[in-house]
Amino acid sequence: xxxxxxxxxxxxxxxxxxxxxxxxxxxxxxxxxxxxxxxxxxxxxxxxxxxxxxxxxxxxxxxxxxxxxxxxxxxxxxxxxxxxxxxxxxxxxxxxxxxxxxxxxxxxxxxxxxxxxxxxxxxxxxxxxxxxxxxxxxxxxxxxxxxxxxxxxxxxxxxxxxxxxxxxxxxxxxxxxxxxxxxxxxxxxxxxxxxxxxxxxxxxxxxxxxxxxxxxxxxxxxxxxxxxxxxxxxxxxxxxxxxxxxxxxxxxxxxxxxxxxxxxxxxxxxxxxxxxxxxxxxxxxxxxxxxxxxxxxxxxxxxxxxxxxxxxxxxxxxxxxxxxxxxxxxxxxxxxxxxxxxxxxxxxxxxxxxxxxxxxxxxxxxxxxxxxxxxxxxxxxxxxxxxxxxxxxxxxxxxxxxxxxxxxxxxxxxxxxxxxxxxxxxxxxxxxxxxxxxxx
Ligand code: EPU
Numbered sequence: 001x002x003x004x005x006x007x008x009x010x011x012x013x014x015x016x017x018x019x020x021x022x023x024x025x026x027x028x029x030x031x032x033x034x035x036x037x038x039x040x041x042x043x044x045x046x047x048x049x050x051x052x053x054x055x056x057x058x059x060x061x062x063x064x065x066x067x068x069x070x071x072x073x074x075x076x077x078x079x080x081x082x083x084x085x086x087x088x089x090x091x092x093x094x095x096x097x098x099x100x101x102x103x104x105x106x107x108x109x110x111x112x113x114x115x116x117x118x119x120x121x122x123x124x125x126x127x128x129x130x131x132x133x134x135x136x137x138x139x140x141x142x143x144x145x146x147x148x149x150x151x152x153x154x155x156x157x158x159x160x161x162x163x164x165x166x167x168x169x170x171x172x173x174x175x176x177x178x179x180x181x182x183x184x185x186x187x188x189x190x191x192x193x194x195x196x197x198x199x200x201x202x203x204x205x206x207x208x209x210x211x212x213x214x215x216x217x218x219x220x221x222x223x224x225x226x227x228x229x230x231x232x233x234x235x236x237x238x239x240x241x242x243x244x245x246x247x248x249x250x251x252x253x254x255x256x257x258x259x260x261x262x263x264x265x266x267x268x269x270x271x272x273x274x275x276x277x278x279x280x281x282x283x284x285x286x287x288x289x290x291x292x293x294x295x296x297x298x299x300x301x302x303x304x305x306x307x308x309x310x311x312x313x314x315x316x317x318x319x320x321x322x323x324x325x326x327x328x329x330x331x332x333x334x335x336x337x338x339x340x341x342x343x344x345x346x347x348x349x350x351x352x353x354x355x356x357x358x359x360x361x362x363x364x365x366x367x368x369x370x371x372x373x374x375x376x377x378x379x380x381x382x383x384x385x386x387x388x389x390x391x392x393x394x395x396x397x398x399x400x401x402x403x404x405x406x407x408x409x410x411x412x413x414x415x416x417x418x419x420x421x422x423x424x425x426x427x428x429x430x431x432x433x434x435x436x437x438x439x440x
Contacts, residue, residue: 004409006420009429010379010400013332015296017258019426022265023247024050025075025240027415029198031058031099032175033238036206037067037079038106039182041230044209046077048240053414057097064090065107081110089116091148101129102172104152105180108141110230112157117149131166131173138162139184161186161225169194169314174221175202182211184225193221196315197241197270205238206231244270245321245388246416247292251275252325253395253423254294255283255305256332261426262293273318277326281308281333305329307337307373314343324350324392330371331359332399337371338364350389353382357396357404379404384411391416398428405433 011017025048035058037044049055051074059069059077066085070078087107094100094117101116108114133143136152139159144151161184166173174194179202181188193199195217203216209231212224247266254261255278268275268287275285275292282305284298307330312320320343330337331354341347348369351361357380360372379402384390390412397404406412409432412419420430 003434004413005433006394006406006409006412007431007433008379008394008397008404008406010377010397010402010404011257012401013376013399015257015259017254017426017428018260020262020264021250021422021426023242023250023263024048024265024417026050026198026243026245027052027054028171028196028245029201030055030240032102032179032198032202033205033240034058034062034077034079035102035106036179036202037062037081038085038103038110039179039206039211039231040081040209040233042232042234043078043080044233045072045237046079046240047075047237049075049077050240050243051075051417053410054097054099057093058099061089061093061097061100061103064093065103085111087111087113087115089114091117099172101132102176102179104132105136105176106183108136108152108154109159109180109183113151113153115149115151131168131170132176135162135164135173135177136180138164139180139188158228159184161188161223163189163191165191166193168192169219171196171199174199178203178213178216178221178223179206181223181225182206182213182231183228184223185227186225188223188225190221190223191219193219194314195219197244197267201241205236208236209233242266242270242290245319247271248274248319248322249325249391249395249416251278251285251292251294252322252329253398255285256329256395256399258294258296260293260295260297262291264291266290266292268292272316273313274322274326277308277310277318278329281305281329304374305333307333307335307371309338309340311340312342320344320347321388323347324389325395327351327361327369327371328354328392328396328399331361331373331375331377331396333371333373335373337373338368339371340368342367347389350385350392353380353393354396356380357400376401378402381405382407384408387411387415391419394419394423394430398423398430
């Protein structure tokens with residue numbers, strides 16, 4: 001747990017937020033673009049990289065194994081993978097960030113071997129890595145599991161193309177295999193691939209630099225491997241797409257508390273599920289090409305919003321990463337709403353804290369909750385359990401009556417850049433306490 005907290009003075013249900021809030025680059029796109037440096041023989045340059053803790057952790061990891069990383073400006077980085085790159089991923093860093101699993105494939109493809117610890121410390125956990133291990137084996141690798149790590153080797157140092165079916169449309173498994181297959185020998189087909197826009201963005205960048213990937217953004221992705229020939233970025237630069245989860249989080253906050261808030265630098269085309277859910281709950285929005293405006297004066301926003309059922313789903317369905325903020329929204333909606341979390345287990349535990357603030361949320365089973373509204377919320381001391389629930393607690397604290405403290409700001413800093421400064425600009429009374437972060 002970090003020593004940093006946020007102190008928030010609630011608006012007691014009034015709609016006073018006003019102004020413009022720009023969206024940053026997508027965490028889950030930039031993380032993979034940084035890792036893609038392992039596929040290149042020259043330097044890559046990345047733009048619009050968010051200044052968040054998860055990005056710092058993956059950069060620490062890449063530096064540790066031998067990637068030269070230079071921060072040129074606040075959001076612009078150059079990366080160059082040394083030929084002396086190491087194949088063992090150190091335990092200390094990899095345990096801090098789950099997406100370190102994405103590094104394993106490109107490293108295996110480039111060096112012919114990789115060893116890494118059990119992510120999160122145990123092999124069979126809520127976030128397993130079986131898809132990765134099975135896929136590497138299908139590509140010809142030998143997987144050895146010791147007490148404390150996985151050791152994976154490609155015979156003669158080269159992986160071979162394979163037909164891979166993902167039992168779930170896993171985002172990181174899709175991205176990992178796509179990158180791994182770029183350097184393999186022969187053709188790889190990924191079936192039931194993830195459709196997330198971040199996957200497509202990565203494929204487009206790699207293709208511009210010499211990869212042969214087709215079908216990204218559809219359930220079947222085909223990669224023709226280069227048999228070890230590294231990619232070259234030349235003068236092509238990567239620009240991170242807008243973070244659709246951050247945009248959705250701001251939109252939910254605006255739907256609850258905006259007098260007049262415009263979310264800019266976003267891509268509403270990537271946000272259909274959340275926009276449609278809010279619309280059917282009665283929220284009126286003005287959708288532009290790269291912006292969304294919410295005004296209290298819009299006719300339907302004057303009357304109260306009503307409950308809707310939400311079922312999380314792989315893209316383009318309702319994102320699991322917006323499930324917790326949406327649940328906060330639904331505590332303020334008239335009637336009953338059923339929220340069905342289909343992607344992850346244990347992603348509903350935060351609801352207990354919302355109930356302690358005055359919400360009426362009943363767990364139905366490990367994947368479903370029933371929310372009854374409208375329930376005014378009271379300020380509270382809260383412990384941010386993970387990134388997305390942490391943000392949901394900030395939203396709850398903003399609309400509540402009284403003061404709230406959200407502990408463990410690290411979890412929020414993992415994925416939202418300087419959240420307090422950006423929310424202050426639209427009128428949220430939020431302060432960071434103990435600005436000397438113990439994780440700097
Ligand atoms: N799964 C397996 N075996 C595996 C891999 C995944 O059973 O080897 C299962 C998972 O347990 C889960 C399902 O497949 O039930 C889908 O999970 P997925 O693999 O898609 O999740 P992920 O790739 O680990 C990414 C994002 C998450 C986001 C999910 C779903 C990154 C770094 N992370 O995770 O983002 O929730 O996709 O969209 O891209 C976040 O940003 O807060 C976050 C958790």
